[in-house]
Amino acid sequence: MEKRIRKGVVVGGSIAGVSCAHALMVAGWDVVVVEKSCAPQTGSPTGAGLGLDPQARQFLQSWLSHPHLLHHVTMPLALDQNQATDSEKKISWTLTRDESFNFRAAHWADLHALLYKALPRDVVLWGHHFLSFNTAHDKSSVTVKAKVLQTDEIVEIVGDLLIAADGSLSTICRTFLPELKLRYLGYSAWRGVLDFSENENSDTIIGIRRAYPELGNCLYFDLAPGTHCVLYELQGKKINWIWYFNQPEPVLKGSSVTIKVSSDMIEKMHEEAEKVWVPELAKVMKETKEPFINVIYDSDPLPQLFWDNVVLVGDAAHPTSPHGLRSTNMSILDAGILGQCLEKWGLDDLSSALKEFQSLRLPVISKQVLHSRRMGRLKQGLPLDGHNVLNLKTASPEDCQLLQQRNMPFFGQVPSLVDSN
Known part of the structure; x- marks a missing residue:
């Protein structure tokens, strides 16, 4: 029998969502992205500048047919x-x-445009407002319902895996964790x-x-x-x-x-x-x-990142403060490592793929979210357990070292499937 093509449905067409589309395509999957915006953003009212670490840049360049373009839309830090x-x-x-x-x-809009333009035209369904999802009784598939904003038509999209990239106020996440609140x-x-x-x-x-x-x-x-x-x-x-x-x-x-x-x-x-x-x-x-x-x-770190064939990525999985420049980097690394796990295990063992993804990502993102929280309080002069409020005029060199970005856990290298094998 001809091998069945695997299909992922991504909800959310921001940087996390389009990164997942690239990662799944590299892994040999079909993919469709459901996005409520009617067209790609040419500006970005909610996301301006961002910083990309070396590991995230490696993933980005691996998804582009012309990797040098990433250098052209970024500035050195x-x-x-x-x-x-x-x-x-x-x-x-x-x-x-x-x-x-x-x-x-990078400017948010520049990076998003670079990733989006590198995708086939029919991957992102613009103007599709996510409504709900339903997992089959045997966990073999997931069906997503969306409303086409231009026509009010309700469409159903069936896939093997649902990827929630629908942001820090994720409705998919709250389906499983209804008591979860942003902090x-x-x-x-x-x-x-x-x-x-x-x-x-x-x-x-x-x-x-x-x-x-x-x-x-x-x-x-x-x-x-x-x-x-x-x-x-x-x-x-x-x-x-x-x-x-x-x-x-x-x-x-x-x-x-x-x-x-x-x-x-x-x-x-x-x-x-x-x-x-x-x-x-x-x-x-x-x-x-x-x-x-x-x-x-x-948000306090989540207890898990997937349920059956639904997985969280990006801000849906780890809302974080911006002080450690982690939000976009974590989203890109989520996508890249998820793609690696799916390619390794294939459709026949989706559960093992998602378990390995969770084992690689959950310890990292949990520590990075909490460290970024502490860094923000330190720089804002707010009380912090174990530290006095930083006095800028009398701070010692040791106190000042706490301000550096490289104190972020896993600053040098985030564990990935390549490292674990």
Whole structure:
């Protein structure tokens, strides 16, 4: 008999979802991605800059027919520098510096477009709103129902495996863990990207390069009492910034962790930036069009990642704070390692494939989520078990070393199927 082609159904067409599509195709599977957005995003209101580690980049390049294109849409982050700013005197000084960081920075929309365009056209079903799923009694298949937004038609898609890549508010995850809730971390973040492609010699750009001389090669964390900011350059002459501020948990509307902001809120943010940061950084924030607020959540590590032939990946499996630059990297590694496991075990033993995937990923993502949580509290000046609140003016070199990204568990190498054999 001719060997049956295996089929995966991915819910969610973000970076996690399209990465899974690539990984399954490499493993010899058919795949379809169900995505409620009606078309690929050309911009990204909810995700701006991101940092890619070497291992994630290896997976990405293995999925591209022209791997060099990844280099073309990213900028180097060879340095990880934490510095402090005196808000009254408007002076800054270095706390710690890692000169062998070896990440690369990408704009969310650029990376997503690169991955999407490398897929066959019929893989992603745009404008399909996921409704529900049903697993066959013998666990041999799973059926997904989706609504075609353009026609209101209800369609059914049958596959051997359902991959939940539907984000931190995953409805699929809550089917199995109905009591699971996101954990508010005590702060939110203003985010923005300043496009200076048409005015690269402006006073603002000259000023920010003077204040942060290694932009274009460095991941800057700038700490002030009770707050911190992230700053780095993106390809295409853009500057990405994230400013974290402590506040009570806001009331969210709908299924997004992004808050719509008013002109008054933006104006107040500009005023506060002038009080806290050096003038050059405050000016970048002021000239950024359409800044937005992300409410920062994570989730306590899950007890498992799969149920029968349903598996969680990306933010559906591990909502995390952004301080360790892990969210996108974890999503890509989830996809790549899931593909390796599926290729190894094949359809005849899907259970063993998912068990091995879970055994490889669950210990890693659990430790990384918790470490990122601690790192965020440390940089925000919030109480932290086992540590005093970091005093930026009197911190010892040993205290400052805690701020470095390379303290992340599994920073150098995440276990994969290749390593375990």
